Amino acid sequence: MVKAAAADRLPEVLDATYACLSRYGVRRTTMDDIAREMGVSRSAVYQYVRGKDDAVRRLARRLHDRALERAEAAAVRAAPPAERVHGILAAKLDLVLDLTGRSPHTVELLDPNARLSGDICNAFTARLRTLLAEQFAAAGLGDRDGGPPGAPAHRDGGPPPSADPANTAATDTDVLTPTRAADICLALVIGLETAPDAARLLRPATDALLTGLLPRPTPPSRT
Incomplete structure (x- = not known):
């Protein structure tokens, strides 16, 4: 479940999602890609979004x-x-x-x-x-x-x-x-x-x- 307290880094997640979508498209982008773009672990990204689909929708x-x-x-x-x-x-x-x-x-x-x-x-x-x-x-x-x-x-x-x-x-x-x-x-x-x-x-x-x-x-x- 997304933590409300972690919402302060959500813009960074969406920026990273946008960068990944620009390179790979929606289908090929993964949570690992988003985490790598942010320079954090995949589990850290899950503090802000529920998954790739959630990140794309929020973006x-x-x-x-x-x-x-x-x-x-x-x-x-x-x-x-x-x-x-x-x-x-x-x-x-x-x-x-x-x-x-x-x-x-x-x-x-x-x-x-x-x-x-x-x-x-x-x-x-x-x-x-x-x-x-x-x-x-x-x-x-x-x-x-x-x-x-x-x-x-x-x-x-x-x-x-x-x-x-x-x-x-x-x-x-x-x-x-x-x-x-x-x-x-x-x-x-x-x-x-x-x-x-x-x-x-x-x-x-x-x-x-x-x-x-x-x-x-x-x-x-x-x-």
Whole structure:
């Protein structure tokens, strides 16, 4: 059983786990590898985590929680809606680019179907979806699908599919809801994740997309 008093060295365990995953991948990493990376015995590592699976899950949660903190900070920033939306999407893209840029193995921590961390990935995306939907609702985009802003648009309640934004975009304002607009934005950032120079492209791509998604200000009436 993990000792609560030993939690002060947990960050070191997770750092060592990350280093090992970068070299060997999730499947090939062992507790011996993590212990060797830390310079301690394997039994010492068990004071902080229950095993390799626990270490991987804790690492995945730490990475996603940090990205979510950035997204939530962007969502409440004193800035125009477009800037807040960009900040939320940037938090997701930065997480992906950071992991994929370090090692091909760390991409496993982003796989929504991964045995150890898939639920963490899906919960992260679902929370981003809610944050985005809230931005569009607050900007005045009416939620005409009968559900509250951020409610799942898919029956399974999971994250939106990795679709082309052009295929997801609504052509009728009656179906352009905050949740659908959020799905379109997520589809955009997912599409950028594998694009060259993705970080530079995010800003212009988001600005162009939001031109069609955010409600236009109503001009003052002339009486």
